[in-house]
Amino acid sequence: MxxxxxxxxxxxxxxxxxxxxxxxxxxxxxxxxxxxxxxxxxxxxxxxxxxxxxxxxxxxxxxxxxxxxxxxxxxxxxxxxxxxxxxxxxxxxxxxxxxxxxxxxxxxxxxxxxxxxxGHRVAETLPETGSPNAIAIWEAELTRRIETDPSLDNTVRQTLINARRGQGLFRERVMAREKYCRVTKVDRPTHLRASHCKPWRDCVTNEERLDGENGLFLTPSIDHLFDRGFISFQDDGELVVSPVAHAQSLNKMGVPTDQRLNVGRFTDRQRYFLNFHREHVLLQRS
Known part of the structure; x- marks a missing residue:
């Protein structure tokens, strides 16, 4: 698949x-x-x-x-x-x-x-129309469960929902560990997004959803590539480019595909979440 x-x-x-x-x-x-x-x-x-x-x-x-x-x-x-x-x-x-x-x-x-x-007849393809909708429905259902969970108070509910969008307490915790985009080196928080390594929807516990070490600060284009599985990172900081990624597009977005890039060291906890990202988010190709 x-x-x-x-x-x-x-x-x-x-x-x-x-x-x-x-x-x-x-x-x-x-x-x-x-x-x-x-x-x-x-x-x-x-x-x-x-x-x-x-x-x-x-x-x-x-x-x-x-x-x-x-x-x-x-x-x-x-x-x-x-x-x-x-x-x-x-x-x-x-x-x-x-x-x-x-x-x-x-x-x-x-x-x-x-x-x-x-290949003599061109296939009519859609621009991944089903993918965002299906994921949105899934996340909406998880949000509904959080909103109706009687064990959570209103503050915790809103904190967890904000974390889905990379905002609130989750963003603050990521900011305490990550100071700039690992790929582009942009360091102004206004231009950075707090992106989950282990997606919010996949987190087993609410603690994982709010864990600052489950996040990276990334510019919007890099966040898109990371979130959709076109790039990831090895434990030693080596950038991983998915074989299905469009190299020319990545190059234009500031991701080198013809040379190695090391983005720096990660903590043990970050490596744990990045392992999930490589195993379950990064797109593969034989």
Missing amino acids: REVSPGDIVFSFVATRMHAIGIAQSFCYECPRPDEFGAIGQQWDEIGWRVDVRFKTERHPMRPKDHMATLAPRLPDRYSPLQQNGNGLQQVYLTELPFELAEELARLMGRPILDLVR
Whole structure:
């Protein structure tokens, strides 16, 4: 999931047939398990990964099992979506397809799909429309729970809600530890945002939401890149650039992508939160 990029082609294989072709509309992002799943997937974690995909249902779904003479030689040795007999693999939820296999599946599904996979037809993509809305809904629900929690007084409630926006007590605590943007070196507080390393929505306790060592002071453009997982930092201060990031855009925003950048040392507690950021926020690509 964390290796998907906007514009990637997604084949939907359900009940032995290719029922739809989709185009990824967003990068991967965290999201709660949908309520409509019901009892399905109860063993899954409450928080998982989501990618917004625009699907087009096929009027005549193709059955790969009927074409294994041409498909079988193109199956990868590892993480194959199909068995040699054409049946799907239960343990594979999402896997990358070799181009040769994707091309043959597309050929069997029809010329429009083949042109799309070969890049002869431009895919209509949305500018990550689903991602911000889904996260906003999630955070709004968490805010509602805080607002209705009888164990919290009004001051604490407002303090926690302000922390979501990087304001109030959280900002003050970050300011006590961070004096400037680690990347751009801007040091005027007016131009800096207090950004969570472990996102506010992911914090297990309210103490984590207000912990000053769970934050960095960043200029707005760097805050955007850090919040969306296009950059992160190693424990020793080395800047990490996501492989899916657009290098030219990052360069224009003051993030060097063609040279190493060390932003300085972090405390043990900061390293703890940055580890979460690298594991769960930073976008990946194989």
